[in-house]
Structures are given as structure tokens and as C-alpha cells.
Amino acid sequence: MQQNKEGAESGATARAHSFIDSVVLMSSSQGLSCHNFRDLFDSVEAFLFDCDGVIWKGDELIDGASQTIHMLRSKGKKLVFVTNNSWKSRSQYAEKFKSLGISVSQDEIFSSSFAAAMYLKVNSFPPQNKVYVIGGDGILDELQLAGFTAFGGPGDADKTIDWKQNSIFEHDKSVGAVVVGIDPKINYYKLQYGTLCIRENPGCLFIATNRDAVGHMTASQEWPGAGCMVAAICGSTQKEPVVVGKPSTFMMEFLLKKFNLSCSKMCMVGDRLDTDILFGQNAGCKTLLVLSGCTTQSDLQDPSNNIQPDYYASKISDMLDLLEA
Template identity: 70%
Template sequence: MYLYAYAADHKGSFFAIVLPLINNVYVVGEEGIVQEVNLVGYVALGGPDDAKQIVELKPNYLFEHDKNVGAVIVGLDQHINYYKLQYATLCICENPVCLFIASNRDAVGHLTNMQEWPGAGCIVAAVCGATEREAVVVGKPSTFMMDFLLERFNTPPSRMCMVGDRLDTDILFGQNSGCKTLLVLSGVTNLATVQDSSNHIQPEYHTSKISDILGLLKEEPISS
């Protein structure tokens, strides 16, 4: 069985399990996270709605925030700004028992075909620095997603293969979860990085692109 998990669906399931008594959630992230928060019955604040918010640093200025926010979720946000960072910081530091959740801590992402871009991990790190709190990471390489998959599909990790292009998230997640691992070299990791003596995360298999395995899947159908 080849494992491919949609991050948004996974996080939505996490919210439903972990946040049963919380009404409002502040999102530093994009529309996908907002939609998943709303889908499981919570009120999502922030996200794209705060993309154009501006902070005026002037005497006697008090930044107001929603005291009913019980969780802050931080993910990749192409419109990150100082307003969002301050709002998230106040919620985490001043609201009683406010959870701090990160979708992932990827340092960079291959968001265009020409270069890498700062990933969600950069934004999570900014909030960690301001709050002096560490986030609960629900994405890779955390094994929470595997626990969710095992509960939903009842398939042992030994029958799964984690396919991804990052060593420190995708492949490490597979190793932490007890899966086979396949590194695809068409993304952020190249073969030189894998073979570097300083790299201690080794996939069991690697291939140049995901389409390389399609022929194998056609030749050997996956048994139930």
C-alpha cells in the first residue's frame, strides 16, 4: 500500500479530536487551513482575512485580540505580516491554556520550478521566538498522522510506503512510523545530499520522479 495523505484533511481530523471545547481558532496560514477549521465546527479567525492588516506602532497603542481564541494554528502563509505575528503571540501568551499548533516545520519548499522558498517552519520559528513556546507539530515527521491513518484504514505500517521529496520530514516520518520509504529526487532533495556523509536519514529506495513507479503498480496490483 502506498501512502499519500492530504495534510488539510489530516489537520481537520486532529482539530476534531484535540479541540472539542474550543470555539475560536486563530490561523496564521492560508485558506485551506481556514476551511478545515470551519469544516469541523470551529470559528476560524485570521488567515487570508488578515493579509492586509497593518500595525501602527504609536504611543498608548494597545493591540486588541480575541480572548476566546483557544488555539493558534500556524502553517505556510504567503501573506505573513507583523499583525498576524502579534495576534498569534498575544493569543498564545495571554489566553489561558491556548494551544500552539504547527502544520509542519519545513524550512523551505519547492514552491516554484526555479527555486526554493521559505517554508512554514520559518513562520513557526518566528512565533516560537516571540512566545518562548514550542509548537505541537501535527504534520510530518510527527507520527500523529500515522495514528490517524491506522485508526481509519486499519492497515499496518509494514504494508505502507511513504513517498516524498524531503529527508527531514517525509522520509523521517516514514521511518518514525515503521513504513518503507521512497525518496523522489524531483523535489527539494538531490542524490548528492542523500549520499553526503553528514546525512543520517537514508531512504530504503529512491527514484528520479514519481512516475517511475507507475509501471510497477500496473504490473503488480496491490492486494487487499
């Protein structure tokens, strides 16, 4: 009986500690309200927005997103759109914004496809070397705009492997980097090509646009993200990639130089804790989590979660409502 009593007390103590830890975690994040929004708004010169789950889901605009962006512009705030989705190039994202009724210039967009090209650029990737892409046209377009010779991607979508006895899979020995991003048409051919380049070409770089587990490819569901494709190449090469998307420090450092911004005057707005919020925190930005995408209220309250935003809100249009309150 004494042992049972001690066990019960131990269990109760553990539950109490868990509850206290949860309260402490939640106390570090403030729900956006009329009491704290003005301080945040006045202290910020630039808002960095994630796109999927914040501005849109799939091809559907999230309620109030357009009006909120217009309001922030009218108040003189600098806006930058930072997305880990590498499927599109910056110009393609500008067209998507336009199709949704939002005017955004290409220079305001910072995608992980662009980050991959800029990583090679700033690290003086030899112009005679080629880049093999497991991903979409967005990566290919950005690499070519940066002056690199890139191939693969959608062009290899229908290619197959010949497993005949003693057959040899040929690959280009001049490939000096393999870039892996989201690829809904990934196949064994692409995996083999990328694997051989990384394993057999001396000094070949393995670059991941991001390692997101899932993404909002449609409005109604989450779908496997680039992390799945990256993990496949990690498994076959036994190597870890250079990650250029959020929460990578490279992405933030390049962004700061490009837009001449101060971290203390920026607020990162996103729907993911492990990418968007961590990205902002690593740079010393203010952070706002919106619950319109991947992260739920219960995720935020989970005692095992150690990433806490400064503020959280249901969606970005809460800012519009609070400013007008």
C-alpha cells in the same frame, strides 16, 4: 617533521573514516532496480505519496506521474496522498489533481490543514473557543468543516499595527488555539495577534501544520516554507508548537485509523528525508525517496545525513518503467 607526519596521517585517517561512513550510509539505501522492485511492489498494499516535488512542482506535473498513479490503481494498490502544504484544503487539492488530469478523491488526501483540524477534534477542543490562523484558506476551511470557529488567515493580510504612544493592541480572549502554516502574506499584525493569544490567553494551544524549511511553490525554485512562519512565533512566544504534519506521529496514527492500513504493507514515497522518509520510518513503513524534488544525490550521500530510505529513484515513473521491463 615528525609532528607534520603525524598530522598528515591523522588527516588521512579522518578522511578514510569519512569515506567508509559514507559507503556504509549509502549501502543502507538501494537504488530502485529490476532486481529489487518486484519484491517491493508485491510486499506493498498501499503507497503513500507526498505531493510537492513528487507528483508536481508548483502547477506543473512531474513527467510520468499521472501514468504511474494510473498503473498502481490498475494493479489494485491503495493510494493515499499526504502533503505538508497547508495552503489548500482537501477539496481544493482534489480540484488541483483534476486540473492536472489525475482523478483523486477527497478521501484519499491527507493534508496538514486537515491534520490541524483533526488534532483539535480528537483532543476535544472546546467548541466555544475560537482558533486564530496564520496561514491560508485551506486551514480555515478544514477547521470550519470540523465545526470550529476560525478567523485570521487571508482576511488579515492587509491589516496594520498602530504604534502610537500608549496604544493597546486588542485581541480576542476566547481564542484557545493558534494554528500556523504557510502564509505568503504574513505580516506584523498576524504575528502580534498570534503572539498575544499564545502568551496571554490561558491554555492557548500553539499548533504548527509543519516545519518545512522550503517548498516547491513554483516549478523552477524553492521558496520559504511554513517553518519560517512557525519560527517567528516560536521567537516571540518562547514556546515550541505541537506539530501535526510529517514527520509527526499524530498524522500517521490518524491516517492508519482512517484508512485501516497496516504499516508493514505500506510504502511512503517522498522527496524529503527529514519529513517524508522519517515519517515512514517512524511508523515502520517501507520508504522510497525520489530525487525529483528537494533532495539530491549528493544530499543522500552526505556523511552527516543519518536518515536513509530503503530505496531511492529519480522519480516515481521509475516504478512504471521497471514494472514494464
